Amino acid sequence: MRMSCRVNGETRTADDVWPGESLLYVLRERLGLPGAKNACEQGECGSCTVYLDGVPVCSCLVAAGQAEGREVVTVEGLAEGERLDPVQEAFVTAGAVQCGFCTPGLVVAAHDLLQRDPDPTDADIREALAGNLCRCTGYEKILDAVRLAADLSGRATARADTGPDNSTGSA
Amino acid sequence: MEMVQPTTWADALAAKAADPELLPIAGGTDVMVEMNFDRRRPTGLLDLTRVDELRIWSVDSGTVALGAGVTYAEVIADLGQLLPGLAMASRTVGSPQIRNRGTVGGNLGSASPAGDAHPPLLASRAVVEVASVRGSRRIPVHEFFTGVKRSALEPDELIRAVHVPAATGPEQFSKIGTRNAMVIAVTSFALALDPSERRVGTGVGSAAPTPRRALEAEEYLADALETAGCWESREHPATSVVRRFGELVAEAASPIDDVRGTADYRRHALAVMARRTLTWAWDELRDDDQEVAG
Ligand SMILES: Cc1cc2nc3c(=O)[nH]c(=O)nc-3n(C[C@H](O)[C@H](O)[C@H](O)COP(=O)(O)OP(=O)(O)OC[C@H]3O[C@@H](n4cnc5c(N)ncnc54)[C@H](O)[C@@H]3O)c2cc1C
Ligand code: FES
Ligand code: FES
Numbered sequence: 001m002r003m004s005c006r007v008n009g010e011t012r013t014a015d016d017v018w019p020g021e022s023l024l025y026v027l028r029e030r031l032g033l034p035g036a037k038n039a040c041e042q043g044e045c046g047s048c049t050v051y052l053d054g055v056p057v058c059s060c061l062v063a064a065g066q067a068e069g070r071e072v073v074t075v076e077g078l079a080e081g082e083r084l085d086p087v088q089e090a091f092v093t094a095g096a097v098q099c100g101f102c103t104p105g106l107v108v109a110a111h112d113l114l115q116r117d118p119d120p121t122d123a124d125i126r127e128a129l130a131g132n133l134c135r136c137t138g139y140e141k142i143l144d145a146v147r148l149a150a151d152l153s154g155r156a157t158a159r160a161d162t163g164p165d166n167s168t169g170s171a
Numbered sequence: 172m173e174m175v176q177p178t179t180w181a182d183a184l185a186a187k188a189a190d191p192e193l194l195p196i197a198g199g200t201d202v203m204v205e206m207n208f209d210r211r212r213p214t215g216l217l218d219l220t221r222v223d224e225l226r227i228w229s230v231d232s233g234t235v236a237l238g239a240g241v242t243y244a245e246v247i248a249d250l251g252q253l254l255p256g257l258a259m260a261s262r263t264v265g266s267p268q269i270r271n272r273g274t275v276g277g278n279l280g281s282a283s284p285a286g287d288a289h290p291p292l293l294a295s296r297a298v299v300e301v302a303s304v305r306g307s308r309r310i311p312v313h314e315f316f317t318g319v320k321r322s323a324l325e326p327d328e329l330i331r332a333v334h335v336p337a338a339t340g341p342e343q344f345s346k347i348g349t350r351n352a353m354v355i356a357v358t359s360f361a362l363a364l365d366p367s368e369r370r371v372g373t374g375v376g377s378a379a380p381t382p383r384r385a386l387e388a389e390e391y392l393a394d395a396l397e398t399a400g401c402w403e404s405r406e407h408p409a410t411s412v413v414r415r416f417g418e419l420v421a422e423a424a425s426p427i428d429d430v431r432g433t434a435d436y437r438r439h440a441l442a443v444m445a446r447r448t449l450t451w452a453w454d455e456l457r458d459d460d461q462e463v464a465g
Contacts, residue, residue: 001174019174019216020206041207043200043269044353055244058268061203063196065174066218109267130352131266 008077024059035075046132049105075104090149098136173215180224188304191326193217198272239276256291256342282322289382290361290374297335303327316381340364341455343448357432360444378424385423417442
């Protein structure tokens with residue numbers, strides 16, 4: 001079966017898709033987007049988290065055909081060119097990345113949280129990341145990263161609001 | 172393998188009638204796990220996510236018609252007031268990603284004894300609406316579950332909606348697991364108090380081949396509350412009544428030993444959850460009265 005959807009703002013098409021394969025498989029193996037990771041294939045670890053029509057989901061649990069015509073955003077779609085998203089920047093700065101396998105999923109989940117709630121409490125952060133497992137960091141640095149990202153995004157918003165020095169912002 | 176993607180309810184029913192072997196898929200949080208692990212290779216999938224009729228809910232004369240494709244995240248966001256028990260249970264399902272995709276209809280479709288939507292639906296005396304090209308029928312939820320992961324659904328039928336009476340009093344849900352997220356219930360319990368009809372509703376999860384009501388416990392408690400005049404006085408029921416209610420809930424279960432817990436532990440936990448949820452619900456009833464009075 002041929003399948004098309006919008007991925008990170010571009011229309012992408014894959015051929016010979018087996019209808020029962022997962023969106024994760026399509027992204028990684030057919031569209032060359034290895035950002036979302038395959039760890040458990042059963043919804044437990046969150047490393048395959050992507051946005052589907054604006055909502056974070058485990059792409060390992062979406063059948064390829066279900067994504068036909070839909071809007072997908074993966075971790076590759078968060079940066080603007082060379083400029084990292086504040087969440088990505090914060091993960092690097094806070095040392096929240098060790099082996100990095102869990103990172104793409106956590107970045108998407110944290111990105112979604114901060115879009116809904118720019119100033120989350122620690123309880124909110126833990127709740128939002130409850131579906132993402134990390135076997136390296138012990139989570140403390142990840143929580144630091146999300147707090148830092150909230151600060152960075154807050155500052156970015158403040159800059160955008162005041163206008164003049166928002167030199168890299170796009171309309 | 173094919174994937175059939177109807178966009179209307181009529182087309183979905185026609186597709187299921189033409190090929191009853193088609194496996195419906197909604198959020199995919201049960202179906203895709205089975206597919207990814209080669210536990211299931213259906214001849215085809217019937218994708219229900221494009222059928223708009225399934226994705227909505229409405230209220231008519233005090234009953235919520237909840238489309239089978241409404242997700243847990245939507246129940247939590249929209250129905251916390253009308254269906255507090257179901258919303259509470261929904262908050263305990265999986266993780267945000269799972270709640271964004273997983274649906275109440277899919278929970279019913281899987282008919283797992285551990286499904287978290289089931290106890291509150293039982294406690295609220297919900298009715299499942301199923302349909303085929305032959306017509307539709309309404310099945311009280313306690314008759315819907317017929318065995319471990321088995322339901323009253325015929326091969327050509329689909330679940331359209333579940334009709335849940337809106338809460339008229341406090342509802343509570345309690346679930347035992349090893350952590351707060353991502354757990355299949357060791358056992359779970361839902362309670363609904365209906366002060367206007369002076370009725371008690373219960374639902375027991377993960378403690379029998381099917382989710383079930385604790386009928387004797389419901390009748391005992393409703394009688395005891397009536398006899399002691401608790402519904403009028405709003406006084407807490409006596410400790411002995413609360414304890415007996417817990418015992419009867421535990422007796423209603425027929426649990427097994429498995430990897431998640433022993434039968435004894437499940438019975439014990441059910442009695443504790445029954446007592447706690449009753450106390451919480453009664454506190455809530457009194458608080459609501461105070462709010463009305465104040
Ligand atoms: C990581 C993880 C954690 C989970 N945690 C929990 C939890 O805490 N509590 C819990 O209860 N469950 C949990 N589940 C199981 C699952 O998420 C739920 O059972 C969910 O409600 C299934 O809904 P769905 O829409 O994803 O169903 P699907 O997987 O799409 O379908 C499930 C079944 O229902 C059938 N079906 C779906 N819609 C219809 C319809 N309209 N008519 C007829 N049949 C239909 C399908 O054919 C299939 O047999 C978890 C799953 C995962 C992967
Ligand atoms: S790979 Fe999808 S949740 Fe683990
Ligand atoms: S950094 Fe290794 S799993 Fe999280």
